[in-house]
Amino acid sequence: MAKNCDFIEKLRELGLRPTKQRVNICEVLFNREKTFHFTINDLVKMISEKMNQKISLATVYNTVHAFEKKGYLKEISIDSHKSYFDTNTSAHHHFFDEDTNELIDCDENDIDPVNIKKNITGKKINSVEVLIKVASDNQNQK
Amino acid sequence: MAKNCDFIEKLRELGLRPTKQRVNICEVLFNREKTFHFTINDLVKMISEKMNQKISLATVYNTVHAFEKKGYLKEISIDSHKSYFDTNTSAHHHFFDEDTNELIDCDENDIDPVNIKKNITGKKINSVEVLIKVASDNQNQK
DNA sequence: AACTACATTATAATAATTCTAAACTATTGA
DNA sequence: TCAATAGTTTAGAATTATTATAATGTAGTT
Numbered sequence: 001m002a003k004n005c006d007f008i009e010k011l012r013e014l015g016l017r018p019t020k021q022r023v024n025i026c027e028v029l030f031n032r033e034k035t036f037h038f039t040i041n042d043l044v045k046m047i048s049e050k051m052n053q054k055i056s057l058a059t060v061y062n063t064v065h066a067f068e069k070k071g072y073l074k075e076i077s078i079d080s081h082k083s084y085f086d087t088n089t090s091a092h093h094h095f096f097d098e099d100t101n102e103l104i105d106c107d108e109n110d111i112d113p114v115n116i117k118k119n120i121t122g123k124k125i126n127s128v129e130v131l132i133k134v135a136s137d138n139q140n141q142k
Numbered sequence: 143m144a145k146n147c148d149f150i151e152k153l154r155e156l157g158l159r160p161t162k163q164r165v166n167i168c169e170v171l172f173n174r175e176k177t178f179h180f181t182i183n184d185l186v187k188m189i190s191e192k193m194n195q196k197i198s199l200a201t202v203y204n205t206v207h208a209f210e211k212k213g214y215l216k217e218i219s220i221d222s223h224k225s226y227f228d229t230n231t232s233a234h235h236h237f238f239d240e241d242t243n244e245l246i247d248c249d250e251n252d253i254d255p256v257n258i259k260k261n262i263t264g265k266k267i268n269s270v271e272v273l274i275k276v277a278s279d280n281q282n283q284k
Numbered sequence: 285a286a287c288t289a290c291a292t293t294a295t296a297a298t299a300a301t302t303c304t305a306a307a308c309t310a311t312t313g314a
Numbered sequence: 315t316c317a318a319t320a321g322t323t324t325a326g327a328a329t330t331a332t333t334a335t336a337a338t339g340t341a342g343t344t
């Protein structure tokens with residue numbers, strides 16, 4: 001299990017000052033076995049309720065965006081209303097369960113690599129994301 | 143070129159009353175050679191400026207969502223800030239040019255079919271969307 | 285310890301979307 | 315044809331999500 005000093009070191013490497021708030025966020029996001037998905041709201045709740053730490057909403061936005069820009073987090077946008085962040089920044093794809101609003105990682109056994117045969121001239125590919133929307137078999141919802 | 147009475151008929155089939163506003167929106171969206179991508183704002187501008195028709199923003203939201211629900215339109219979400227609608231509702235994928243904020247359809251020559259080997263138990267797949275973000279070769283932007 | 289630059293905070297501002305309730309209109313059927 | 319009614323549009327208010335602001339606080343440096 002990572003210690004706070006590990007996070008402090010890592011933040012420093014990225015040129016981010018290891019403030020209390022940033023270390024708290026690191027603890028919540030990265031001090032766990034498995035990667036996971038969260039919204040800004042989830043994160044605020046985790047810090048204020050689980051950690052009992054006061055943090056400003058603006059700081060959460062700032063920090064999450066800073067982490068995203070530095071490659072600590074990846075944003076997964078489902079539709080204009082639902083957007084998640086993923087602590088797993090490696091190239092991978094997602095199922096989205098429309099019944100439960102749950103975002104689920106695909107692993108290699110779930111999907112073959114996407115084969116792009118032709119790209120836009122003069123452009124380089126920055127990312128390839130596959131989003132598979134699923135829902136209960138016996139229902140007929142959007 | 144489709145006539146208004148075609149749209150009136152089509153709206154009726156879907157159980158939507160063919161009001162002036164809905165027919166106007168149909169004209170803008172579907173009375174053209176090629177399918178295209180737009181935002182709610184684009185659409186409001188097209189109707190008010192190009193068609194010189196007054197329409198309430200709420201109506202545009204209502205109508206676009208009604209059309210989406212009925213399968214006339216598909217939403218393509220890029221990130222939490224950028225969301226487009228696509229008049230091409232057939233299964234296809236997209237490039238997104240991060241330099242120009244332009245959404246571009248993939249055709250069959252651009253990408254091999256996505257092969258999903260394993261699904262979530264008890265769920266059926268509603269959609270599979272691939273989004274390929276591209277940017278200028280010589281720049282290094284997000 | 286003091287300085288400086290960067291961060292955090294509460295709050296205000298902005299933007300996007302939805303809600304509301306009144307006015308309007310397409311459809312039905314008398 | 316006309317009235318009834320059910321669905322639609324509208325302006326504006328309300329809500330939600332996100333960003334900006336400016337004052338205060340804090341980490342890192344000397």
